[in-house]
Amino acid sequence: MQKYLRIALLLFGTIATTMAFKNRPNYTAVTAIKHNVIATPAENYATYCSGCHGEKMDAFTDRQWKHGNKLTDLMKAIKNGYADEGMPAFAKTFSDKEIKELSEYILKGIKNVEAYNFDDAPVSNIFKSDKLTIKLDTIATGIEVPWGMAFLPDGAMLITNRHGELYRVKDKKKQLISGVPEVLAEGQGGLFDVLLHPDFAKNSLIYFTYSKPKKVNGKLLATTAIMRAKLNGNTLTDQSIIFEALPYATTRHHYGGRMVFDKGYLYISVGERGNEKQNPQSLEENQLGKVHRIKDDGTIPADNPFKDKAGKATSLYCYGNRNPQGLAINPLSGALWENEHGPRGGDEINIITPGTNYGWPLTSYGINYDGKPITDKATAPGIQAPELYWVPSIAPSGMAFITGDVYKPWKGALLVGSLRFKYLNLCYLDGNKIVSQEKLLKNIGRLRDVRVGPDGYIYVAVEKPASAVYRLVPVQ
Structure with a gap:
């Protein structure tokens, strides 16, 4: 049973994206799962998100964000999902605290990408x-x-x-x-x-x-x-x-x-x-x-x-x-x-x-x-x-x-x-x-x-x- 539960989590555990799911079915909300042990944001990403978005969170964050990449945008996407785009809701899976921590974890990757967005062109040699x-x-x-x-x-x-x-x-x-x-x-x-x-x-x-x-x-x-x-x-x-x-x-x-x-x-x-x-x-x-x-x-x-x-x-x-x-x-x-x-x-x-x-x-x-x-x-x-x-x-x-x-x-x-x-x-x-x-x-x-x-x-x-x-x- 645990094996099938893990497979289900990897298939349905996804965070907001508009590009990766054009040919994927529209998923419904993930069934509620009670945590016996409090997981870290990195562990939650690995368990619920990496199956669709890859092992390295930073690679996933290097993308265009249709619904925004601010903390409130990410929290909304994770909690409520975007069913028509294949993004399930995790309101029954995570507490509000866990959703916020996972969103903050993803923001670290976004900031790493943004560190390469340099200022304007050079003004001298x-x-x-x-x-x-x-x-x-x-x-x-x-x-x-x-x-x-x-x-x-x-x-x-x-x-x-x-x-x-x-x-x-x-x-x-x-x-x-x-x-x-x-x-x-x-x-x-x-x-x-x-x-x-x-x-x-x-x-x-x-x-x-x-x-x-x-x-x-x-x-x-x-x-x-x-x-x-x-x-x-x-x-x-x-x-x-x-x-x-x-x-x-x-x-x-x-x-x-x-x-x-x-x-x-x-x-x-x-x-x-x-x-x-x-x-x-x-x-x-x-x-x-x-x-x-x-x-x-x-x-x-x-x-x-x-x-x-x-x-x-x-x-x-x-x-x-x-x-x-x-x-x-x-x-x-x-x-x-x-x-x-x-x-x-x-x-x-x-x-x-x-x-x-x-x-x-x-x-x-x-x-x-x-x-x-x-x-x-x-x-x-x-x-x-x-x-x-x-x-x-x-x-x-x-x-x-x-x-x-x-x-x-x-x-x-x-x-x-x-x-x-x-x-x-x-x-x-x-x-x-x-x-x-x-x-x-x-x-x-x-x-x-x-x-x-x-x-x-x-x-x-x-x-x-x-x-x-x-x-x-x-x-x-």
């Missing part, structure tokens, strides 16, 4: 943080979606525009480079990252990730691919495709596309293309929702952790990733760090190790965009938990570790761009542990990439509304 004041030096403008950056030995920069252009920028002047691959610039697709070969000074090789199109039976498909080419002046030559993530898909999102070299190996992030049920946990002939490791010519290292049916090594390095948008090597530990987009809540920072399962969609700290839970587990045996997760989702992008002494108070910290909330996230570290965070450059724009250049300065690529690349200069 000077930004103050807890430990340092910096000013923005504009390096390039007029690049609509500057997705990736790389630094040439002569002091110039390479900057990709997601719509399909590559620019060389020097002395704040940009020149278009010819010979870039054809991209499918639809949805989240386009020209992504750019990376120099470790021996670029000798071989002039550069690498691009991009959404590679292909027509199959009249359908236009795409995947995440890598092209290698030689840079001769402002022209690319000797182009060759060294990696294509299979299978191709009809969707236009979750490409991943970040790259990093380490010890001669090239690591590539590939998103699951919006098909979480099939791709990220599949290890057979499926390269989507993973991080890969290849050699600089596209061949596969024999010691990669996964093998095919014939016993031959594959490019897969780890799996269970949703949409990885940042890769960086920690210069102190040598470890590969990654960030990835969660759904509504549950963006992650992970330390990547070979053969590891990072959980998506078996575990998640977020819920789906329609308000429904994706999974009832945030952690599980055999799955690596993230080093950090964000609720609400900040939509992380590029990432970089701060080295050198240009920014002494920040030395050794990790930087992550935020697309959604338009700022630069600073993570202070103690070894491999993230111990605190700070929000920099608030409202600067959708921060797409962040790199530390060979000159020791931080560079950020910003889209909408700025569409610019800036260098961060400390103010004495």
Whole structure:
């Protein structure tokens, strides 16, 4: 009997929402339940609400509130319900005191979300943080979606525009480079990252990730691919495709596309293309929702952790990733760090190790965009938990570790761009542990990439509304 009662509570225990129940039946009031033990608000949420709204309350609160999100609004919704919208009344389940405490508990999550609603746009190029004041030096403008950056030995920069252009920028002047691959610039697709070969000074090789199109039976498909080419002046030559993530898909999102070299190996992030049920946990002939490791010519290292049916090594390095948008090597530990987009809540920072399962969609700290839970587990045996997760989702992008002494108070910290909330996230570290965070450059724009250049300065690529690349200069 207790088993069926628990199931009933999980099915009917819900708090106000207008988005999650469009296809659900209209529930009636929950039967009165007398508490033998006084439960905490968190326990009541877990028992009565999480079955419909997800384990993490903060993820649920990151939504539009049709009937208001003030204390009185929440109390009214919980007590009386909105039967036509699938929200039952809890007047017979909770006392007025319990309803108020549960509403106050939910308000904590709302306030956490509202903490990312920054003030108006910046009024100057000077930004103050807890430990340092910096000013923005504009390096390039007029690049609509500057997705990736790389630094040439002569002091110039390479900057990709997601719509399909590559620019060389020097002395704040940009020149278009010819010979870039054809991209499918639809949805989240386009020209992504750019990376120099470790021996670029000798071989002039550069690498691009991009959404590679292909027509199959009249359908236009795409995947995440890598092209290698030689840079001769402002022209690319000797182009060759060294990696294509299979299978191709009809969707236009979750490409991943970040790259990093380490010890001669090239690591590539590939998103699951919006098909979480099939791709990220599949290890057979499926390269989507993973991080890969290849050699600089596209061949596969024999010691990669996964093998095919014939016993031959594959490019897969780890799996269970949703949409990885940042890769960086920690210069102190040598470890590969990654960030990835969660759904509504549950963006992650992970330390990547070979053969590891990072959980998506078996575990998640977020819920789906329609308000429904994706999974009832945030952690599980055999799955690596993230080093950090964000609720609400900040939509992380590029990432970089701060080295050198240009920014002494920040030395050794990790930087992550935020697309959604338009700022630069600073993570202070103690070894491999993230111990605190700070929000920099608030409202600067959708921060797409962040790199530390060979000159020791931080560079950020910003889209909408700025569409610019800036260098961060400390103010004495």
